Amino acid sequence: MSAAFVPDSSIVERVEPSPNFDERTGLARPDMIVLHYTGMQFSHDAIDRLRDTKARVSSHYVVLENGGVVQMVPEAKRAWHAGVSSWNGDADINSRSIGIEICNPGHDFGYPDFPKRQIAAVIMLCRAIFTRNIIRPENVVAHSDVAPSRKQDPGEKFPWKRLAQSGVGLWVEPAPITDSPKLQAGDSGDMVADLQRALIDYGYGVEPTAQYDPLTREAVIAFQRHFRPALVDGLTDASTRETLRKLLVAREFQGTAQNAAKPDAPKPGSGNPLPAAS
Structure with a gap:
């Protein structure tokens, strides 16, 4: 004991x-x-x-x-x-x-x-x-x-x-869910690479493969559970992408405000690599 x-x-x-x-x-x-x-x-x-x-x-x-x-x-x-x-x-x-x-x-x-x-x-x-x-x-x-x-x-x-x-954690209002093109298992290319960079930037442990692989899908599911819980399906639609983009912006804004009185403090994150959803 x-x-x-x-x-x-x-x-x-x-x-x-x-x-x-x-x-x-x-x-x-x-x-x-x-x-x-x-x-x-x-x-x-x-x-x-x-x-x-x-x-x-x-x-x-x-x-x-x-x-x-x-x-x-x-x-x-x-x-x-x-x-x-x-x-x-x-x-x-x-x-x-x-x-x-x-x-x-x-x-x-x-x-x-x-x-x-x-x-x-x-x-x-x-x-x-x-x-x-x-x-x-x-x-x-x-x-x-x-x-x-x-x-x-x-x-x-x-x-x-x-x-x-109540001052615990970071949150943005999820972007509305619409009928939009989706990234899903088997997809590859620049849009998948952009998504992976954004997930990595926020903290998720995915690899920058430019392939919508199982690890990427699982990270998207985790992201949706936390930040876009109305629909958790592992598909990256415009709502998921825009919510992630807004979250990265909110994080940078908070970090900038906190560091305003600390000119020598390191800048949070590495920017916002995910373009706004069109």
């Missing part, structure tokens, strides 16, 4: 120590938050699994359906929540992130809506984490964003817009 510790935040209801962690490498402090759902029917089963040494998984926090917050690993430690993953070219997401598991049965068990009080607790927890760590809005991500080939949580029902309205 892992030793008890003092919680990092006053909003923590109780501590359930997990032995499944090690030391962070690289960054002095985490600069990402990764949001998950537990994908299990009962919250106590999820907590038991996150404490099981044989499972070798954990998270820093668990947010219960009633809004209670359980801490399992100190923020200073490296919880084992992201698995094989990538964001902005970094494959050790566990070292640079804080993991939050949100109790929800997930797609395999009916995928119910997230209760309002649970989402309020997630927002409060993230905002508390921000007081201790410098985390840019675009680095509040879904598990599916960093592991699109393996994961789909917290899924298309998760209210990312509500979080962004």
Whole structure:
């Protein structure tokens, strides 16, 4: 059994120590938050699994359906929540992130809506984490964003817009869905290359092959789950392309505003390679 510790935040209801962690490498402090759902029917089963040494998984926090917050690993430690993953070219997401598991049965068990009080607790927890760590809005991500080939949580029902309205994460209003030409599996060429560059620029771990390969399709699905949840089909229509373009612009605008008082600070991102949808 892992030793008890003092919680990092006053909003923590109780501590359930997990032995499944090690030391962070690289960054002095985490600069990402990764949001998950537990994908299990009962919250106590999820907590038991996150404490099981044989499972070798954990998270820093668990947010219960009633809004209670359980801490399992100190923020200073490296919880084992992201698995094989990538964001902005970094494959050790566990070292640079804080993991939050949100109790929800997930797609395999009916995928119910997230209760309002649970989402309020997630927002409060993230905002508390921000007081201790410098985390840019675009680095509040879904598990599916960093592991699109393996994961789909917290899924298309998760209210990312509500979080962004409360200062957690980055959001733009999705472009309207219309009957437009679509990029899909088997396509290749400059438009696919532009799409891949834009996905890579935002952080997704795709390869610039100019081929609409499985990895590209999976990244598009993850993007749609997060930013265009009304239709998640892995096809890149005008709505998907325009939403991605708007998101890159919003990220650059936020970065420019934050750096206005820091003339020597590096510029965020590498520009916006995706042309506006016509």
